[in-house]
Amino acid sequence: MKSRKVFVLFAAISALLFFGGCDTSNIADINHTMPSRNWSYADKVKVMVDITDSNKAYNIYFKLRHTSDYRYSNIFVLLNLKTAQKKRNRRYEFKLAQADGQWNGSGSGNLYSYTFPLLTNFKFPSPGKYELELEQNMRDNPLTEISDVGIKVAVIN
Numbered sequence: 723m724k725s726r727k728v729f730v731l732f733a734a735i736s737a738l739l740f741f742g743g744c745d746t747s748n749i750a751d752i753n754h755t756m757p758s759r760n761w762s763y764a765d766k767v768k769v770m771v772d773i774t775d776s777n778k779a780y781n782i783y784f785k786l787r788h789t790s791d792y793r794y795s796n797i798f799v800l801l802n803l804k805t806a807q808k809k810r811n812r813r814y815e816f817k818l819a820q821a822d823g824q825w826n827g828s829g830s831g832n833l834y835s836y837t838f839p840l841l842t843n844f845k846f847p848s849p850g851k852y853e854l855e856l857e858q859n860m861r862d863n864p865l866t867e868i869s870d871v872g873i874k875v876a877v878i879n
Contacts, residue, residue, distance in 0.1 A: 747879055750854075753785060753872035760864035766802075767856040767871045773846045778877050782841040784814070784856060785872035789832050792867040794860070795819035801840050802855040813859060814840060833869055843878065 754767045784799060795818055802811045816838050819825050827834035846852060854873055858865050 747876045748874060749780075749877055750873065750875040752874075753870050755870050756868050759789065759867050759869050761858045761868040761871060762864035763857060765857075765864075765871075767873055769854050769873045769875065771852050771854065771875050773849050773852060776846050776848050779843045779845050780841070781839060781876050781878060782844060782854065783874040783876075784816070784836075784838045784840050785870070785874060786816075786818075786827075786836045786838070786868070787833050787870040788818070788827075789867040789869060790825070790829075790834065791832075792818070792834075793862075795821075795823075797865075798859040800857045800859045802853075802857070804853040804855065805850060812840075814838075837874070 750769045750771050752767070752769050754765070756765060782801075784801070786797065796815055797818060798813060798815050800811055800813050802809060804810075816836070817826065818834075818836065825834045827836040829835075854875065856871060856873055858868070858871075
């Protein structure tokens with residue numbers, strides 16, 4: 723009888739973790755691995771989203787992974803938001819390291835990962851298809867020691 727209670731408890735916890743752990747709020751989550759860890763101006767990271775309800779709010783994130791050999795303490799990126807009719811863009815700067823050289827991102831071996839907010843509580847102007855595009859906006863081309871770049875779009879429930 724005791725083993726049955728343990729089994730039922732284990733099954734209930736497993737089901738809770740399985741169903742509760744699923745993040746259904748993401749409508750897009752892509753990562754692009756940079757060839758030879760070089761992010762050139764031509765390597766734009768793009769994702770298409772289909773917005774059916776313009777009353778919902780969204781969070782849009784910039785995801786980045788770089789090596790410890792990255793030369794700068796910051797990064798500039800451009801976010802382009804395109805519809806069939808028009809294009810809007812905005813430049814962002816993100817701080818990657820402290821003044822003493824300590825990286826701000828979470829590290830695993832030689833790689834450091836970040837997730838930065840681009841637009842929070844953002845409402846798309848109208849229903850339709852939108853293309854989100856990220857490009858690096860530093861002076862170096864290519865920007866070396868960038869491993870991966872991504873975009874995540876999540877609906878706020």
